[in-house]
Amino acid sequence: MTAMLYIHQTHCIQPQQNPLQANIELINEPVDNKLLAFEPSYEQIPPGILRRMSKAIRMGVGAALPLISQPVPVNGIIIGTANAGMDDCVKFLNQIVQYEEGQLTPGSFVQSTGNVIAGQLGLISKNKGYNITHMHLGLAFENALIDAIMQLNTNPSNSYLVGGVDDLSLFNYNIEKLSGDYKEEAISNKDLYNVDSPGCIAGEGAAMFIVNTIKEYAVAKIMAIHTLHSTDVEFVKQQLKIFLQNNVQEGTEIDLFLSGENGDNRTTAYYTACETLLNYNATIVRYKHMIGDYATASAIGLWYACKILQTQQIPAQMIKHNLTKTVHRNILMYNNFEGLQHSFILVSAI
Amino acid sequence: METAELKLQLKKQIIEFLNLLSVKPDDIKDDEPLFGEGLGLDSIDSIELIVLLGREYGIEIKDPKEGRKILTDINTMVAYIEQHRTR
Numbered sequence: 001m002t003a004m005l006y007i008h009q010t011h012c013i014q015p016q017q018n019p020l021q022a023n024i025e026l027i028n029e030p031v032d033n034k035l036l037a038f039e040p041s042y043e044q045i046p047p048g049i050l051r052r053m054s055k056a057i058r059m060g061v062g063a064a065l066p067l068i069s070q071p072v073p074v075n076g077i078i079i080g081t082a083n084a085g086m087d088d089c090v091k092f093l094n095q096i097v098q099y100e101e102g103q104l105t106p107g108s109f110v111q112s113t114g115n116v117i118a119g120q121l122g123l124i125s126k127n128k129g130y131n132i133t134h135m136h137l138g139l140a141f142e143n144a145l146i147d148a149i150m151q152l153n154t155n156p157s158n159s160y161l162v163g164g165v166d167d168l169s170l171f172n173y174n175i176e177k178l179s180g181d182y183k184e185e186a187i188s189n190k191d192l193y194n195v196d197s198p199g200c201i202a203g204e205g206a207a208m209f210i211v212n213t214i215k216e217y218a219v220a221k222i223m224a225i226h227t228l229h230s231t232d233v234e235f236v237k238q239q240l241k242i243f244l245q246n247n248v249q250e251g252t253e254i255d256l257f258l259s260g261e262n263g264d265n266r267t268t269a270y271y272t273a274c275e276t277l278l279n280y281n282a283t284i285v286r287y288k289h290m291i292g293d294y295a296t297a298s299a300i301g302l303w304y305a306c307k308i309l310q311t312q313q314i315p316a317q318m319i320k321h322n323l324t325k326t327v328h329r330n331i332l333m334y335n336n337f338e339g340l341q342h343s344f345i346l347v348s349a350i
Numbered sequence: 351m352e353t354a355e356l357k358l359q360l361k362k363q364i365i366e367f368l369n370l371l372s373v374k375p376d377d378i379k380d381d382e383p384l385f386g387e388g389l390g391l392d393s394i395d396s397i398e399l400i401v402l403l404g405r406e407y408g409i410e411i412k413d414p415k416e417g418r419k420i421l422t423d424i425n426t427m428v429a430y431i432e433q434h435r436t437r
Contacts, residue, residue: 048390051369103404105367106397 001225002247003149006218006350007209008159009070012303013037013063014205014291020307024190024317027290033182034168035189035203035292044069049124052107054087055204056167060117061124063206068125068161074210075158076130076151079118079165080144082137082295087169088112117165130160138337139227140164141296142345146225148211156213163208164299168292173202181338183263189289192263193320200262203292207299209306215350220306223247223346236342237273240334243344244277248330255328256283258305258347259320260335262293267339274334283328284321285314298335298343305331305347357428367402368395380424388423396421403427408436 012019015035021027028035037059042050044065050058060079068074089112095104113119115133122131130151134143141164148162176182183199192201215221224247230236248254257278261271275284285308291300308314308328333345351359361375364384368391382388385396399421403409409431411417420430 047372048392051371052394099405103401105401106394107369110394 001146001149003222003224004213005145005149005152005211005222006213006215007211007220007222007306008214008218009067009210010208010219010303010306011063011066012205012207012300013039013059014207014300015203016290019290019304020311020313020315022315022317027189027317030187030189030201030292033186033201034173035201035290036168037204037206045124049120052111053120054085054111054167055169056081056083056087056165057085057111057117057120059167059204059206060163060165061120063165064121064161064163064208065124067208067210068121068127072159073125073127074129074161075155076132076160077118077121077127078130078132078134078144078147078151078160078162079115079121080134080136080140080142080163080296080299081114081117081165082135082140083166083169083172084114084133084135085112085116086171087167090169090171121161136341138295138335138341139343141299142225142227142343145222145345146227149222149225152211152213159210159212161208162211163206164296165206166204166294166296168202168204168294176202187263192289193261193286195263196265198264198266200264200288200293203288203294203297205291205294205297205300207303209302218350220309221348221350223348224344225346226344228342229340230342231339233269233273236270236336237277239342240274240344241277243346244332247346252330253279254282254330254332255325256285256308256331258301258308258331258333259284259286260288260298260301260333261286261320262288264293267336270336270339270342271334278332281323281325283314283319283325285318286320287318290318295337298333298345301333301335302345302347305333309347309349353428353432356431357424360424360428360431363402363406364399367398378424383423384421399427403431406437407431407434409434
């Protein structure tokens with residue numbers, strides 16, 4: 001889908017206190033192959049509401065409130081999440097069994113629905129506009145972006161909050177560990193891309209963006225986005241080739257490839273294949289050693305893309321390949337979730 | 351169980367059930383209103399407290415007006431528990 005969506009403000013909560021830390025020795029290490037988010041004190045969330053929130057909800061609401069507390073309200077809230085309040089959902093289901101479908105507390109139930117993050121944001125900010133949650137696992141955030149693009153095509157004068165959130169709950173981790181998603185051996189994030197083994201580091205985070213069609217004061221623009229499901233490396237490569245032919249204008253080139261590579265040797269081939277379509281002098285940057293991997297990790301990827309375009313600085317430990325480029329204006333993001341769900345996003349400087 | 355002991359146990363249960371992370375049992379005064387001012391609980395909390403009474407003390411509250419009186423403060427809750435508990 002070709003688009004022209006301008007990103008104006010960004011905010012994220014993620015496992016690194018200093019996400020643009022240049023010294024790899026100073027980035028937070030995973031514990032038990034888990035990179036947990038560094039949470040703020042959430043001063044903007046009323047304490048009475050905060051105490052009922054599970055981590056995913058806290059992170060989502062906490063990352064969004066600084067953006068939607070601006071004087072000009074947004075016209076809608078569009079969130080992508082694979083699991084939302086899964087912890088509370090499991091707690092509620094366990095209560096059903098434990099108390100034999102008798103007296104159940106409403107808190108866990110209220111907090112367990114998929115749309116709880118967007119819903120809570122709407123309630124706290126008194127925003128009665130478009131309020132929707134996309135839950136398409138590894139493409140949840142991308143579908144939220146596509147929704148925002150479609151909304152802006154229909155209502156070009158509107159602004160929307162778009163975000164991606166997922167937490168690393170014990171329930172999710174245990175299930176996904178059993179399905180082989182995470183590495184068996186303990187691994188440092190410094191070595192993530194050097195170990196030839198299946199699985200990745202588990203991660204979590206929330207990234208939020210204010211988007212509209214106004215170019216003035218924007219930090220970046222999304223030129224195009226494409227999603228697909230496939231397990232065929234060659235097909236994915238062909239799709240990317242078509243995506244680039246359709247969306248990169250003659251005379252411009254991809255300066256930077258923001259790769260969602262996560263250290264899982266079962267999916268490395270997809271990234272390698274996509275890299276062959278780039279110019280040799282394109283910079284290749286990776287970020288999953290900073291945040292781990294999870295279904296909506298590409299939202300943090302987009303946050304990194306915005307920061308790179310804004311500051312033109314890339315921490316050395318994130319660079320996989322760079323020749324001499326110092327200015328980056330066109331970023332191609334490629335993310336792959338569990339070797340099945342793929343997304344290409346073209347992000348450019350203003 | 352002594353009344354003082356029951357009050358402490360109830361305060362601990364309220365903190366756990368309502369996830370009052372920053373509150374300690376000593377912070378909850380026996381005669382301080384639980385709702386509105388005081389502890390600042392709301393309508394969802396009232397349902398959680400009714401479930402708490404059912405699960406922990408075998409007390410079933412069917413009349414909302416009665417519930418409002420029982421859940422006024424720690425003193426009223428403990429007095430009701432002492433008279434009506436089945437476990």
